[in-house]
Amino acid sequence: MEWMCHCSSFLLSPENPNSACSLSLNYALVILNQSLPRFAPLLWDHAHVRVCADGGANRVYDEMPLFFPHQQPSHVRSRYKPDAIKGDMDSIRTEVLDFYAKLGTKIIDESHDQDTTDLHKCVTYMRDLTPKVDGSEQCILVAGALGGRFDHEIGNINVLCRFSNTRIILLSDDCLIHLLPKNRYHKIYIQSSVEGPHCGLIPIGMPSGSSTTTGLKWDLKDTAMRFGGLISTSNVVKGEIVTVQSDSDLLWTISIKKL
């Protein structure tokens, strides 16, 4: 079985990387239509490509300048120019669409598709980008994916399941969620300055027969999990490394520390 490493180094300043974790990923950023998390400028700087999902463009336009109160909003907006805006375009304001179109942002109107979410549409855009920036594996960071409307949250989690072979990380100000594909040895490097200690491991879509972990306060030992039975919520990371192995895809979630 192959090892798969995970590390939230995108929450650390690029000038101050963590040496324990040598994972080098090519980050892409999707901005959804919710308040920007406080670390949005940091995620923007880590990413090589930035895409707004429909009304997510309103958030970049309205809220990015608020992170830089001493700079002119127009300067901030030109600096934080999305590479593309994609979706069914029922939430983006006309002035925002016109502003970014004039700056050269690619506008992809998929209003004909009312069966997939705007996040789904943005993930297909990222995956189809060729050539990959430097040949390294892509990791899609999704800002504003949690909190808010429950149907949207579940829709966002469903995107993790639909693209289970793509690294996608859902983020809010309070926590992150990603999928741990089945039948791999997962090694999760905990960035304890910015994340933890609360965490969870959750089977999604179907019961899991056997999961084994190390590094948690309540480790699983060949344990079965299912909705309606045991799932691992309110667990706690003990140290800097957590390992997980399971016969099913699991969601991994960990809290993000307040400043």
Ligand SMILES: Nc1ncnc2c1ncn2[C@@H]1O[C@H](COP(=O)(O)OP(=O)(O)OP(=O)(O)O)[C@@H](O)[C@H]1O
């Ligand atoms: N309250 C929310 N909670 C979680 N995710 C959200 C929320 N609002 C929007 N999103 C995400 O941002 C994306 C773009 O949002 P937008 O409001 O433009 O979508 P939408 O398709 O117009 O939504 P709807 O028509 O269902 O209100 C959505 O596809 C969803 O992934």
Ligand SMILES: Cc1ncc(C[n+]2csc(CCO)c2C)c(N)n1
């Ligand atoms: C069974 C079923 N339920 C809901 C929708 C609606 N829907 C799902 S994704 C989407 C696009 C949102 O930007 C919309 C409108 C559907 N098509 N099929």
